[in-house]
Amino acid sequence: MNGIPFGPTYDEMLERNLIDPEIKGKAEKAISDELDPINLFNITWKDTDNNVRKIVLPPELTGIDANIVVLLGKDFPSGSHKVGPAYSTLIEGCVDGDILPGQHTILGPSTGNFGIGVSYICNLMGYDAIVIMPDNMSKERYERIERYGAELDLTPGTESDVILTLQRTYELAKDPKMRSLAQFELLPNYRFHRHVTGNSAIEAVEGIGNGRIACFACAPGSAGTIAAGDQIKETFPEVRIAALEPYECSTLTNGGRGQHRIEGIGDKMCTLIHNVLNTDFVVLIRDDDCVRGLKVIHDGADILAESGIDMETILYMKDLFGVSGICNIIGSIKMAKHLHLGPGDNVVTVATDGYDRYESVIEDLDRRYLEVEDFVLRRWKKDVFDNADESNIMDFRQSDKKEQLFQQKEKDWIPFGYTKEYMDSMKDQNFWDAEYAKVKYYDKKIKEMRRQPND
Numbered sequence: 294m295n296g297i298p299f300g301p302t303y304d305e306m307l308e309r310n311l312i313d314p315e316i317k318g319k320a321e322k323a324i325s326d327e328l329d330p331i332n333l334f335n336i337t338w339k340d341t342d343n344n345v346r347k348i349v350l351p352p353e354l355t356g357i358d359a360n361i362v363v364l365l366g367k368d369f370p371s372g373s374h375k376v377g378p379a380y381s382t383l384i385e386g387c388v389d390g391d392i393l394p395g396q397h398t399i400l401g402p403s404t405g406n407f408g409i410g411v412s413y414i415c416n417l418m419g420y421d422a423i424v425i426m427p428d429n430m431s432k433e434r435y436e437r438i439e440r441y442g443a444e445l446d447l448t449p450g451t452e453s454d455v456i457l458t459l460q461r462t463y464e465l466a467k468d469p470k471m472r473s474l475a476q477f478e479l480l481p482n483y484r485f486h487r488h489v490t491g492n493s494a495i496e497a498v499e500g501i502g503n504g505r506i507a508c509f510a511c512a513p514g515s516a517g518t519i520a521a522g523d524q525i526k527e528t529f530p531e532v533r534i535a536a537l538e539p540y541e542c543s544t545l546t547n548g549g550r551g552q553h554r555i556e557g558i559g560d561k562m563c564t565l566i567h568n569v570l571n572t573d574f575v576v577l578i579r580d581d582d583c584v585r586g587l588k589v590i591h592d593g594a595d596i597l598a599e600s601g602i603d604m605e606t607i608l609y610m611k612d613l614f615g616v617s618g619i620c621n622i623i624g625s626i627k628m629a630k631h632l633h634l635g636p637g638d639n640v641v642t643v644a645t646d647g648y649d650r651y652e653s654v655i656e657d658l659d660r661r662y663l664e665v666e667d668f669v670l671r672r673w674k675k676d677v678f679d680n681a682d683e684s685n686i687m688d689f690r691q692s693d694k695k696e697q698l699f700q701q702k703e704k705d706w707i708p709f710g711y712t713k714e715y716m717d718s719m720k721d722q723n724f725w726d727a728e729y730a731k732v733k734y735y736d737k738k739i740k741e742m743r744r745q746p747n748d
């Protein structure tokens with residue numbers, strides 16, 4: 294078997310219209326048949342009309358004049374945009390000749406969505422996969438991974454215990470048959486989000502407000518998504534990039550560590566691929582506000598109608614977000630207030646996944662609070678959204694703050710064998726631009742090397 298598996302280039306993930314029309318047509322028809330491998334060509338922020346999937350939040354929800362534009366990840370194949378970095382890391386490994394079908398088993402260290410993405414693309418591209426993740430994440434995640442055929446290898450804990458999954462992955466990777474898609478360390482994750490997410494964000498604000506982006510607010514897990522900010526800054530140098538993290542696990546802010554409820558983010562580390570040079574602000578968000586906000590949006594139709602949102606929008610919004618999406622919305626409101634943004638200004642943020650994997654989290658909330666009647670939801674709408682304020686916003690633009698983040702990164706990654714020299718090279722924007730420039734190289738190689746679908 295010659296060549297690498299059939300799948301899109303970075304440019305084709307950004308721009309559906311660059312896909313060969315026959316393949317594009319087949320991919321669009323296969324959306325309802327998710328295990329058809331042609332769905333690799335549906336890894337994109339765009340809908341079939343080539344528009345970025347997004348919602349501009351109603352001001353009655355946000356309580357502010359600036360536009361909050363949320364890019365919607367739930368309609369990516371496998372149900373979240375994390376399939377993009379999973380695919381990009383695998384296909385780059387294939388191009389480099391480092392990952393060979395039939396010979397290698399893929400390891401996916403994750404807290405859920407990346408693992409779901411890894412198991413999904415391995416199913417489509419013919420690889421065996423093992424997903425290594427904490428044993429206390431929402432049960433919907435494990436069900437999906439098993440449905441896509443990957444093996445689960447569970448380590449104790451929750452979102453904040455990712456370091457255990459990394460240690461376990463390093464152990465498993467000593468077997469020469471194993472190849473790890475190390476999302477926290479490998480730069481395809483950065484390339485996917487800078488190129489595909491960043492340029493999609495820039496397109497998403499066309500025709501909205503002043504057509505520019507004043508703030509990009511994003512809660513890092515692997516810190517892949519926040520790389521979109523690097524591309525946004527190239528186009529809109531005035532943009533302020535805010536990294537959001539759980540109040541209960543304030544690692545970027547002050548090295549704090551703790552358990553929290555925002556699945557997918559706040560992993561008790563500064564990841565290797567986080568370009569902290571472009572992180573302008575760090576904002577702390579309380580975890581239960583995110584879960585309560587999700588409850589309001591999913592179950593509070595009457596309350597939302599009382600604040601003047603029309604029923605069509607309420608019903609449309611119901612399933613669009615997960616817990617981290619609500620964290621990103623709260624962070625966007627806080628930043629818009631902090632930056633004094635007005636009606637012409639746009640804040641862009643991301644909803645990585647949708648409600649479908651949080652039913653159990655909301656059931657748990659109902660159990661914890663016992664009373665979740667309308668009067669409680671009315672109070673939560675006010676507390677979580679209307680009263681989101683400027684507290685816990687830290688300016689990280691000064692050199693001492695950058696140094697703090699560099700040091701956190703060294704503390705987290707030197708134990709895994711990275712050299713001080715390599716870590717120092719990351720303190721220069723040229724490092725990141727050179728890594729981004731490799732998109733062109735990989736795109737050329739993918740086009741030359743990919744097998745045709747029926748080879």
Ligand SMILES: Cc1ncc(COP(=O)(O)O)c(C=O)c1O
Nearest residue numbers: 406514515516517518557617645
């Ligand atoms: C639900 C959810 N939100 C946010 C993130 C963070 O995205 P990133 O890893 O790109 O920083 C993840 C990552 O897995 C996630 O699963």
